[in-house]
Amino acid sequence: MQSVKNISVKELHQKILAGEQFYLIDVREQFERDICNIGGEMMNFTEIINNLDKIPRDIPVILYCHFGERSYLITQILTESANFDNIWNLKEGINAWATEIDTSMTRY
Numbered sequence: 001m002q003s004v005k006n007i008s009v010k011e012l013h014q015k016i017l018a019g020e021q022f023y024l025i026d027v028r029e030q031f032e033r034d035i036c037n038i039g040g041e042m043m044n045f046t047e048i049i050n051n052l053d054k055i056p057r058d059i060p061v062i063l064y065c066h067f068g069e070r071s072y073l074i075t076q077i078l079t080e081s082a083n084f085d086n087i088w089n090l091k092e093g094i095n096a097w098a099t100e101i102d103t104s105m106t107r108y
Contacts, residue, residue, distance in 0.1 A: 004076045006091040007062055013101050015060075022060040027071050028094075036106045038064070038097055045074055052082055064090035064097075066108070 015022060024040030025048070026033060033042055040062075043051065055061055061084070063071035068091050075089040090096075098105040 004072060004079060005088045006068075006072075007088040008091050009096045009100050012062060012090060012097075020060075022062055023056050025055075025061065025063045027063055027065045027074055032066060032108070035108050036094060036098065038094060040064070045070070048074060048078070052078075055084070057084065057086060060086055060088060062088045062090055065093045067095050068093040 024038070026037060026040045026042045027044060027048070028037075028042075029044065030042070048055070055078075063075050065071040068089060071093065072089045075087050078084040078087045094105075095107060098107045
């Protein structure tokens, strides 16, 4: 059994600044994304499970949600059940992004 890989908001920010290639998935609901977001493809749990073929396996894939709990669970499922080895959970989610990276971002 593989363990879930986490990435901190500071590590993600460094990847963005360095122009590294990765695929970002926002697993929250539309009303949450309307409040604040850091981009990425919006796919809830059902959409992810129904579209596994659309998730790249050759570049890092980073999932995020509000506090990192939903994205952690989905990361765990993709890692353990769908055999992805390139999936990371954004630890503490967009809330951490709003407190550590972009303090002007609306929090909820």
